[in-house]
Amino acid sequence: MSRSAHPAGPRHADVFPEAHYSAPAADLNVLDEKVWARTVTRDTDGALTVGGITVARLAEEFGTPAYFLDESDFRARCRAWADAFGPDADVFYAGKAFLSRAVVRWLKEEGLNLDVCSGGELTTALDAGMPAERIAFHGNNKTVAEIERAVETGVGRIVLDSFQEIVRVAHIAQRHGVRQRVQIRVTVGVEAHTHEFIATAHEDQKFGIALADGQAAEAVRRALALDGLELIGVHSHIGSQIFDMAGFEVSARRVVQLLAEIRDEHGIELPEIDLGGGLGIAYTSEDDPREPHEIAKALSDIVTRECESANLRTPRISVEPGRAIVGPTAFTLYEVGTIKPLEGLRTYVSVDGGMSDNIRTALYDAEYSVALVSRTSDAEPMLVRVVGKHCESGDIVVKDAFLPADLAPGDLIAVPATGAYCRSMASNYNHALRPPVVAVRDGEARVIVRRETEEDLLRLDVG
Ligand code: LLP
Numbered sequence: 001m002s003r004s005a006h007p008a009g010p011r012h013a014d015v016f017p018e019a020h021y022s023a024p025a026a027d028l029n030v031l032d033e034k035v036w037a038r039t040v041t042r043d044t045d046g047a048l049t050v051g052g053i054t055v056a057r058l059a060e061e062f063g064t065p066a067y068f069l070d071e072s073d074f075r076a077r078c079r080a081w082a083d084a085f086g087p088d089a090d091v092f093y094a095g096k097a098f099l100s101r102a103v104v105r106w107l108k109e110e111g112l113n114l115d116v117c118s119g120g121e122l123t124t125a126l127d128a129g130m131p132a133e134r135i136a137f138h139g140n141n142k143t144v145a146e147i148e149r150a151v152e153t154g155v156g157r158i159v160l161d162s163f164q165e166i167v168r169v170a171h172i173a174q175r176h177g178v179r180q181r182v183q184i185r186v187t188v189g190v191e192a193h194t195h196e197f198i199a200t201a202h203e204d205q206k207f208g209i210a211l212a213d214g215q216a217a218e219a220v221r222r223a224l225a226l227d228g229l230e231l232i233g234v235h236s237h238i239g240s241q242i243f244d245m246a247g248f249e250v251s252a253r254r255v256v257q258l259l260a261e262i263r264d265e266h267g268i269e270l271p272e273i274d275l276g277g278g279l280g281i282a283y284t285s286e287d288d289p290r291e292p293h294e295i296a297k298a299l300s301d302i303v304t305r306e307c308e309s310a311n312l313r314t315p316r317i318s319v320e321p322g323r324a325i326v327g328p329t330a331f332t333l334y335e336v337g338t339i340k341p342l343e344g345l346r347t348y349v350s351v352d353g354g355m356s357d358n359i360r361t362a363l364y365d366a367e368y369s370v371a372l373v374s375r376t377s378d379a380e381p382m383l384v385r386v387v388g389k390h391c392e393s394g395d396i397v398v399k400d401a402f403l404p405a406d407l408a409p410g411d412l413i414a415v416p417a418t419g420a421y422c423r424s425m426a427s428n429y430n431h432a433l434r435p436p437v438v439a440v441r442d443g444e445a446r447v448i449v450r451r452e453t454e455e456d457l458l459r460l461d462v463g
Helices: 055-062 071-085 101-109 119-127 144-153 163-175 215-224 246-266 292-310 323-329 360-364 454-460
Strands: 048-050 066-070 089-094 113-116 135-137 157-160 180-187 229-235 272-274 316-319 330-342 346-351 381-387 396-404 412-416 437-441 444-449
Touching (some): 055 444, 066 071, 071 101, 071 316, 071 323, 071 437, 101 113, 113 119, 157 163, 163 180, 215 246, 246 292
Parallel strands (some): 157 180
Antiparallel strands (some): 330 412, 381 396
């Protein structure tokens, strides 16, 4: 056992004053329900179970690494969002977080709409039977072919992101003899307190049309002048993994101000506003996410208040949560392969996946938690870094965490809250085979996205 394994030794904060991990939990066997899917618990033998099935059985049947998704939790979260916003608002699940045909069917059954941002996501949605009118199509550079398909299939709204796209969509819609329902995505100039690469409403980035310099008002003028477009509203998405409602409130206020300006200039009141997604989830015990009903209340209060003061009819609100729905519902299960204690530093625990199944740690410095799940242990906590098997030292899954010091090769460990932006951003780096997604519910587990095989790799390599 390494010296750093003992909390009684030098305090980690003294050794690494810059370290940002907190002290180990009093009992590493206790699963913090904030970060785990709702049906996750430990059985009497100490093994983690989800949907009533132990991880040992799941690992045996489906292998590792693999994502296990708690279907009843996913459905419950869909319902919580739909109920919180009520019949006078629309919830669009952001498919980029994770999309598969099973997910589309669950969304459809639970009454949610769907936001897609590529032809591939659109195909998945339509193939699984999502009615086109319940789909919103996003993207800062949709191809002509994608726009054609969206218009032809009758997608409910296209969110316009540039002056070129306003003309392009209008032209294609006219050619098809339809008036396409559209929203204009505006950048409201809010600095969301999140990683630079996932903040989207400040001005110096690629999305949307800026409110500040009158560009958004000009975009509205142009859209209203084109026969192929029915402008139904304005859209704003300020970023991701946000806990502070202040950014959303500023965004809502500015969007409503734009509606008032449009009313004053054109004499029309646009019927809808979309406030995007971006609500944060708990990746570690330190994160405190808001509940959907609190979010719904905060947003609808601010919109109602601003509309009253601008003497506007309150528009229909829509939101686009992705991470907040799917993120907490899944965990990634790994098998421990090697364990390397670095004296005075930390212990490196290598698992059978890595940055190919979770790029978020390397890309955004994201924080995750981890637990030993095939058994409990009374051993002392040791400071670990969970790393993958890729040929890259930045291949880190969990930067700083504590696992029991008797951890051994063959143990199963799990990283919770990997439902969003893990499988959807997975890669084949080092010709890794992308892991399956297995939905678990009421004692049954079924593969909804199968594991990639070496034949899949060779099939694409037409040599
Ligand atoms: N609506 C729009 C227009 C978006 O661009 C996004 C996310 C969402 C909704 C959903 O945001 P959510 O509720 O899931 O935060 N790969 C990054 C996140 C990129 C998000 C891109 N757009 C990550 O892993 O954190």
